[in-house]
Structures are given as C-alpha cells and as structure tokens.
Amino acid sequence: MSAPAILCVDDEPLILLALKRELKSHFHDRYLYETALSAEEAFVVIQELQEEGIDLILVLSDWLMPGMKGDEFLEKVRVEHPTVRTVMITGHASPEALARVERDHLTDVVLIKPWKTEVLISEIEQLMK
Numbered sequence: 001m002s003a004p005a006i007l008c009v010d011d012e013p014l015i016l017l018a019l020k021r022e023l024k025s026h027f028h029d030r031y032l033y034e035t036a037l038s039a040e041e042a043f044v045v046i047q048e049l050q051e052e053g054i055d056l057i058l059v060l061s062d063w064l065m066p067g068m069k070g071d072e073f074l075e076k077v078r079v080e081h082p083t084v085r086t087v088m089i090t091g092h093a094s095p096e097a098l099a100r101v102e103r104d105h106l107t108d109v110v111l112i113k114p115w116k117t118e119v120l121i122s123e124i125e126q127l128m129k
Helices: 013-030 039-051 072-082 095-103 117-127
Strands: 005-009 031-037 056-062 084-089 109-112
Touching: 005 013, 005 039, 013 031, 013 056, 013 072, 013 117, 039 056, 056 072, 072 084, 072 095, 084 117, 095 109, 109 117
Parallel strands: 005 031, 005 056, 056 084, 084 109
Antiparallel strands: none
C-alpha cells in the first residue's frame, strides 16, 4: 500500500520546489509529494492518484494562478473530495477573496507568502490529526 499524497499547486516552479523540499524534510517518506503548475494540471494529477488508488489527503494551493484562482480551485476540490484538507497560500489575494474564503469555508488554512516553515509544518500537522 502506498503512502497518502500531498499535492502542491502553484504557477511558480520555485515555490513548488520550496514547498516540496520543506514538506519532505519534515515528513520524509510519510507522504507522496505531487506538484502541479495550474488548477487544470492539478485536476489531472488528482484523477491519476484516484486511478492508482492513492489517497489524496492534502492540497496546498496558491491563490493567484492563471486560469482558475486558488479559491475557486479549492472550492471545487472541497465539493468533489470533501475529505481532502486544504491550505491556500497567497501573497496577492484581495481582501474580498480572503473574506469569501473564510465565510464560505473554502479552505482549512490560509497562509500568507512568504510563509514561515515552522508555521506551515505546524498547520499541516494540526490538519493531519
């Protein structure tokens, strides 16, 4: 049986690399670490994980991405996969978008870029309990 998966979604490859490195250095082989450069690509990854019988347990997503914004993406993830925990990471979300995310419970956690590694890890550990 394979480890459950964490999916990181951001249109900046360096951000994805940093997230994956920080998660892997703390959680080691406890999880599989997948990445996607857009919401569209993320849905393909989610489908592939399902087909392989791998549990997706967490999605971390940027807010400002081409195509579909992070709040819309995480809302779709919530509807289609209600057991998946979500974290939105943003440096650009408007106050209105942040208010909607909170009001409509579109994500479990919102982190502001640049995030602190210890806060990121702590929030994820709380979600995984």
